[in-house]
Amino acid sequence: MPLNIALVHYPIRDKKGDISATSITNFDIHDIARSARTYGVERYYIQNPMPSQKKFAERIIRHWREGFGSEYNPSRGTALELALVIDDLSEVVDDVMERSGGKPPIFVGTSAKTYPNTVTFENLRRRIQNGTEHFCLVFGTGWGLHPSLIMDFDLMLEPIKGAGGYNHLSVRSAAAIILDRLIGR
Amino acid sequence: MPLNIALVHYPIRDKKGDISATSITNFDIHDIARSARTYGVERYYIQNPMPSQKKFAERIIRHWREGFGSEYNPSRGTALELALVIDDLSEVVDDVMERSGGKPPIFVGTSAKTYPNTVTFENLRRRIQNGTEHFCLVFGTGWGLHPSLIMDFDLMLEPIKGAGGYNHLSVRSAAAIILDRLIGR
Numbered sequence: 193m194p195l196n197i198a199l200v201h202y203p204i205r206d207k208k209g210d211i212s213a214t215s216i217t218n219f220d221i222h223d224i225a226r227s228a229r230t231y232g233v234e235r236y237y238i239q240n241p242m243p244s245q246k247k248f249a250e251r252i253i254r255h256w257r258e259g260f261g262s263e264y265n266p267s268r269g270t271a272l273e274l275a276l277v278i279d280d281l282s283e284v285v286d287d288v289m290e291r292s293g294g295k296p297p298i299f300v301g302t303s304a305k306t307y308p309n310t311v312t313f314e315n316l317r318r319r320i321q322n323g324t325e326h327f328c329l330v331f332g333t334g335w336g337l338h339p340s341l342i343m344d345f346d347l348m349l350e351p352i353k354g355a356g357g358y359n360h361l362s363v364r365s366a367a368a369i370i371l372d373r374l375i376g377r
Numbered sequence: 378m379p380l381n382i383a384l385v386h387y388p389i390r391d392k393k394g395d396i397s398a399t400s401i402t403n404f405d406i407h408d409i410a411r412s413a414r415t416y417g418v419e420r421y422y423i424q425n426p427m428p429s430q431k432k433f434a435e436r437i438i439r440h441w442r443e444g445f446g447s448e449y450n451p452s453r454g455t456a457l458e459l460a461l462v463i464d465d466l467s468e469v470v471d472d473v474m475e476r477s478g479g480k481p482p483i484f485v486g487t488s489a490k491t492y493p494n495t496v497t498f499e500n501l502r503r504r505i506q507n508g509t510e511h512f513c514l515v516f517g518t519g520w521g522l523h524p525s526l527i528m529d530f531d532l533m534l535e536p537i538k539g540a541g542g543y544n545h546l547s548v549r550s551a552a553a554i555i556l557d558r559l560i561g562r
Contacts, residue, residue, distance in 0.1 A: 193540060207450075219404045223547040232540030265392075267545040355378060355417030355560055360452040362408040365553035368546065369561070372554045375540050 193375060194326040196297065197228055197367065198237040198284055201245070203338035211340070214333040216240055216249045223364040224331075225271040231371040234291065236274045237284055237328075249277045281341075284328050297328040301337055301345040302370065304359050310348045313373045320374055329370065331363050378560060379511040381482065382413055382552065383422040383469060386430070388523035396525070399518040401425055401434045408549040409516075410456040416556040419476065421459045422469055422513075434462045466526075469513050482513040486522055486530040487555065489544050495533045498558045505559055514555065516548050 199220060206212035216238060228236045238249050253272045255261045262269040278284065281299070288297040300316065319325055330337065330345065342348065352361065352369055361369070384405060391397035401423060413421045423434050438457045440446045447454040463469065466484070473482040485501065504510055515522065515530065527533065537546065537554055546554070 219547075219549075223550055226545050226547055227550045229543045230537075230539035230541075230546055267543070270543065271545065352415075352557070352561070354415035354556075356415075358414045358452070358455060360411050360456065361415055361553065362404075362411055362549070364404075364547070364549055365408055365412045368550035368553045369557045371539075372537070372557065376537070376554070 193232040193234065193320060194292070194323060195233050195320055195375070196235040196237065196284065196288060196326070196328040197224070197233055198239055198281060198328055198330045199224060199363070200281070200330060200332050200337060200341065201240040203341055204332045204334040205336050205338050207335055209335070211338050212334055213240075213242070216245050217333075218252060220333070220364060221249060221252055221275065222268065222271070224367050225275050226268075227368045227371050228274050229271040231375040233274060233371065235276055235287065237281075238275060238277045239279070239281060240277070241279045246277045246279070253277070281330070288326050288328065292326040295326055297326045298347065299328050299330055299345045300347045300349050301330045301342050302332070302349050302366065303336060303342065304351045306351065307342070307348040309346070310350055312350050316347070316349060317374045331367055333363055378417045378419065378505060379477070379508060380418050380505055380560070381420045381422065381469065381473060381511070381513040382409070382418055383424055383466060383513055383515045384409060384548070385466070385515060385517050385522060385526065386425040388526055389517045389519040390521050390523050392520055394520070396523050397519055398425075398427070401430050402518075403437060405518070405549060406434060406437055406460065407453065407456070409552050410460050411453075412553045412556050413459050414456040416560040418459060418556065420461055420472065422466075423460060423462045424464070424466060425462070426464045431462045431464070438462070466515070473511050473513065477511040480511055482511045483532065484513050484515055484530045485532045485534050486515045486527050487517070487534050487551065488521060488527070489536045491536065492527070492533040494531070495535055497535045501532070501534060502559045516552055518548055
C-alpha cells in the first residue's frame with residue numbers, strides 16, 4: 193500500500209493545550225507496528241527529537257529484529273522491520289521519495305476535531321486504493337498533534353465517531369481502527 | 378448497546394498451545410475500557426482467578442475512578458466505570474441477566490481461526506443492532522483463548538483479515554477494530 197504512518201512525540205499538546213513533548217512508549221512501538229504490518233503499511237515512523245528517546249526506541253526495535261526477541265517471537269521482528277526512528281517529519285519526505293519515484297508524500301493528520309481540509313474515510317480510502325499517490329498518516333501522542341504541525345498538513349482525516357459523545361481512544365486503538373477503515377476488508 | 382466484552386487471562390494458550398495463565402496488563406485495562414466506552418459497550422469484564430492479580434487491577438481502576446486520577450484525567454474514570462474484575466465467566470451470566478430481564482448472554486469468542494460456529498461481522502452487527510439479544514464478546518490474552526473455553530461458546534467471530542498473510546494484532550488493537558466493525562459508523 194502507498195501508505196506510511198508516523199507517530200509524533202514533539203510538538204504535541206499537553207493537557208492545557210500548550211506545546212509539549214512526550215516519551216516513547218513500548219506499547220506504542222509494538223501495537224502500532226503490528227497493526228501497520230497487518231494492513232500492509234510501508235513504513236512506521238516513530239518521531240522524537242531527543243537522542244536518549246531515540247536510543248531507547250532503537251534498542252527495543254533491535255531486540256526484536258535481531259536479538260533474543262527475534263528467536264522468541266519472530267512475528268514481532270517482522271512487524272518492527274517497518275519501524276524507523278526519526279527526528280523530524282522532514283525525514284519522511286526523503287524516505288518516501290526514494291520509494292515513490294520522486295513523489296513527495298501527502299501528509300494526513302489525525303484529530304478528534306474537523307478542519308477545513310478534512311477528508312472522509314471513504315475519500316481517502318479511494319485515493320489510497322487508486323495507488324498513484326503516496327500518503328503519510330500522522331498520529332499524535334499526549335493530548336494530540338500541536339496546531340503548529342497541523343497547519344502544515346495537506347489533509348486532515350475525519351474523526352472516529354463511536355456510539356455516543358465519548359471519544360477518548362488511545363492512539364494505539366485509533367491507529368488500528370483507522371487502518372482497518374482505510375485498508376481492511 | 379446490548380454488548381459486553383470480557384478479557385480472559387485463564388485458561389489461555391501459551392506459545393506452544395498449552396494451557397496457561399497471563400498477568401493483567403495496565404494497557405489492556407485502559408485501552409480496552411476506552412474503546413468500550415467509545416462504542417457504548419455495557420460492561421468490560423477483566424477475568425483473572427488469581428487474588429493478587431484481581432487486587433492489582435482493582436487498585437488501578439479505583440485510582441482512576443475515585444483517586445487522584447479521577448481529578449487529573451476524568452475521562453479515564455468515565456471509561457473505567459465499565460470495568461469489572463471477575464474470577465470466572467460464569468459471573469458474566471448473572472451480571473448480564475440482571476440487566477437483560479433474565480436473558481442469559483450469548484458468548485461470542487474471538488480468534489484468528491474459523492470454526493463451525495463462526496459468524497460474520499455483518500451478521501453479528503445486525504443481531505446487536507436488533508437489540509433483543511445480549512452478547513458477551515470474549516478476547517484472549519497470551520496466544521489466544523484455550524480450546525476448552527472455546528468449546529463452550531455459542532458463537533465465534535470471523536477473524537480480522539488485513540492486507541496480507543500477517544495477522545498478529547495486539548488484543549487491544551483487535552478489540553478496537555472489532556468494536557468499530559460491529560458498532561461504528
